[in-house]
Amino acid sequence: MEPLSTAGPTPADLGRTRDLEKLLSNAGLNESREEAMKREGVLGRLDQIVKSWVRQICVNKGFSNEVVQEANAKIFTFGSYRLGVHGPGSDIDTLCVGPSHATREEDFFVELHNILAETENVTELNPVPEAHVPVMKFKFDGISIDLLYARLSSWTIPEDLDISDESIMQNLDEQSVLSLNGCRVTDQILRLVPNIQHFRTTLRCMKYWAKRRGVYSNVTGFLGGINWALLVARICQLYPNAVPSTLVSRFFRVYTQWRWPNPVMLCPIEERSSLGLLQVWDPRKNPRDKSHLMPIITPAYPCMNSSYNVSTSTLRIMTQEFNRGNEVCEQLEMSRATWDLLFESFSFFEAYRNYLQIDVVAIDDCDHRCWKGWVESRLRQLTLKVEKDTYGMLQCHPHPSDFVDMARDGYHCAYFMGLQRKLGAPLHEGQQFDIRTTVEQFKLNVAAYTSWKPGMEIYVSHVRRKQIPLFVYPGGVKPARPARQHSGSPSSDSKQGDSRKRLTSADPGGHCSKKIASSSSSNQVVAAEEVEVS
Numbered sequence: 001m002e003p004l005s006t007a008g009p010t011p012a013d014l015g016r017t018r019d020l021e022k023l024l025s026n027a028g029l030n031e032s033r034e035e036a037m038k039r040e041g042v043l044g045r046l047d048q049i050v051k052s053w054v055r056q057i058c059v060n061k062g063f064s065n066e067v068v069q070e071a072n073a074k075i076f077t078f079g080s081y082r083l084g085v086h087g088p089g090s091d092i093d094t095l096c097v098g099p100s101h102a103t104r105e106e107d108f109f110v111e112l113h114n115i116l117a118e119t120e121n122v123t124e125l126n127p128v129p130e131a132h133v134p135v136m137k138f139k140f141d142g143i144s145i146d147l148l149y150a151r152l153s154s155w156t157i158p159e160d161l162d163i164s165d166e167s168i169m170q171n172l173d174e175q176s177v178l179s180l181n182g183c184r185v186t187d188q189i190l191r192l193v194p195n196i197q198h199f200r201t202t203l204r205c206m207k208y209w210a211k212r213r214g215v216y217s218n219v220t221g222f223l224g225g226i227n228w229a230l231l232v233a234r235i236c237q238l239y240p241n242a243v244p245s246t247l248v249s250r251f252f253r254v255y256t257q258w259r260w261p262n263p264v265m266l267c268p269i270e271e272r273s274s275l276g277l278l279q280v281w282d283p284r285k286n287p288r289d290k291s292h293l294m295p296i297i298t299p300a301y302p303c304m305n306s307s308y309n310v311s312t313s314t315l316r317i318m319t320q321e322f323n324r325g326n327e328v329c330e331q332l333e334m335s336r337a338t339w340d341l342l343f344e345s346f347s348f349f350e351a352y353r354n355y356l357q358i359d360v361v362a363i364d365d366c367d368h369r370c371w372k373g374w375v376e377s378r379l380r381q382l383t384l385k386v387e388k389d390t391y392g393m394l395q396c397h398p399h400p401s402d403f404v405d406m407a408r409d410g411y412h413c414a415y416f417m418g419l420q421r422k423l424g425a426p427l428h429e430g431q432q433f434d435i436r437t438t439v440e441q442f443k444l445n446v447a448a449y450t451s452w453k454p455g456m457e458i459y460v461s462h463v464r465r466k467q468i469p470l471f472v473y474p475g476g477v478k479p480a481r482p483a484r485q486h487s488g489s490p491s492s493d494s495k496q497g498d499s500r501k502r503l504t505s506a507d508p509g510g511h512c513s514k515k516i517a518s519s520s521s522s523n524q525v526v527a528a529e530e531v532e533v534s
């Protein structure tokens with residue numbers, strides 16, 4: 001598709017861009033010089049560690065002195081750090097590229113793991129060799145690092161290795177191809193956007209917006225860093241001369257009108273074929289790809305859909321948010337609103353009358369981290385099942401992050417999902433949504449965890465808005481109910497006729513967080529009348 005507009009910015013566009021930059025800076029999204037230097041220092045030390053690791057394994061394997069001298073490995077960065085859109089506290093996504101004689105199973109996940117375990121300032125070391133893309137997670141000087149490994153087919157790794165060169169992909173195992181992909185995708189994005197600085201500002205802005213509106217999270221079925229980067233990059237291509245304020249506004253306009261599941265791609269299929277890049281994601285050939293609701297395709301071989309987690313519920317919520325964003329930007333362009341309105345945070349716990357609370361408990365920190373990661377990755381199934389088992393009548397809105405009750409002992413956290421009756425669905429007298437079986441099946445699905453240990457527990461319960469525990473609110477204080485949200489937000493958008501009859505409850509005892517163990521009881525029967533929105 002040709003660029004939609006090549007018109008340059010007006011003085012008003014430039015003014016709005018300055019306001020936007022100021023807002024981002026005031027929000028504390030810019031990293032300090034000290035923190036930037038700390039990150040560089042950590043990356044330098046990590047590079048030294050992998051270099052001496054490779055030399056050490058050559059010695060251990062009895063290779064000649066010559067081979068030991070030439071042995072090399074190298075660290076590359078990708079993700080938000082490499083794109084230049086990370087903020088204070090972001091992780092650093094890194095890739096270690098090693099030679100053919102440094103294996104993943106033994107040398108990376110055992111030898112390098114042991115070296116890191118003994119390295120000063122390395123904490124929370126967590127190898128995940130069985131992941132789709134195997135990764136070693138840890139903190140180095142307090143900075144979160146995800147370290148992947150690509151084992152090339154050559155004996156040597158030159159310091160000036162170009163990983164965008166297709167030829168290095170030859171004879172690689174699948175996990176190395178997947179591990180290299182993050183770097184190659186990041187490099188392609190930077191190559192394909194017309195103005196990197198404008199891309200960066202716009203992406204920072206969209207990431208901040210998505211976090212404020214509760215739609216930033218890949219695992220929950222919303223969009224994560226890579227997805228937002230690709231969506232923004234496509235807008236930058238369509239409006240090559242536009243400044244960030246215009247790009248933000250066009251972002252909402254374009255994606256409000258986008259006819260999903262048409263895919264978003266930075267590189268058209270024809271161009272990709274002529275470059276010899278195979279289209280791996282192809283709904284005409286792969287039945288599974290046909291089920292993807294919001295395809296956002298990565299621009300480097302193997303081209304994949306990066307947003308396969310999106311479900312009907314999360315797509316609906318994001319569409320509502322895009323509509324809201326579009327309305328606010330239209331107001332902004334007429335000088336009837338300011339940027340603050342766009343970034344107003346979504347009051348999740350005000351938006352619904354009914355919620356599901358999912359408590360995740362374990363006996364120590366390490367167990368809790370693993371167990372929580374597993375449960376979190378299954379939550380999408382619960383959202384889908386609730387909607388499916390109620391024939392779409394009950395809609396589910398997952399909160400993208402977890403909450404911890406600091407006043408409680410032990411290792412635990414809680415996830416929440418807002419529940420509402422489908423907009424416009426007929427309301428029958430006395431109708432109830434009984435999701436006990438759904439919840440039991442979800443718990444069975446969760447129980448299939450192969451690394452389950454005693455003490456790893458999960459409790460699911462139905463809570464009403466007024467029973468939401470205080471620990472979900474900042475400072476543990478429930479805010480006064482805000483005035484009506486801006487139209488277009490999920491809470492007001494889905495207002496229905498006033499059918500607020502007296503609430504009938506299938507859980508007469510109500511719920512409090514201490515009663516969560518009664519999860520298999522009747523508190524998962526939700527009276528249809530109740531599942532109205534605020």
Ligand SMILES: Nc1ncnc2c1ncn2[C@@H]1O[C@H](COP(=O)(O)OP(=O)(O)OP(=O)(O)O)[C@@H](O)[C@H]1O
Pocket residue numbers: 078079080081086090091093181182183185186218224225226229298304305306307
């Ligand atoms: N679903 C996915 N499909 C393809 N690549 C992915 C996917 N998830 C992650 N990646 C790769 O891993 C990189 C790091 O992922 P991550 O979720 O940390 O995003 P990020 O852009 O670094 O954002 P954040 O600031 O949240 O860390 C991405 O840039 C991408 O290259």
Ligand SMILES: [Mg+2]
Pocket residue numbers: 079080081091092093225
């Ligand atoms: Mg990252």
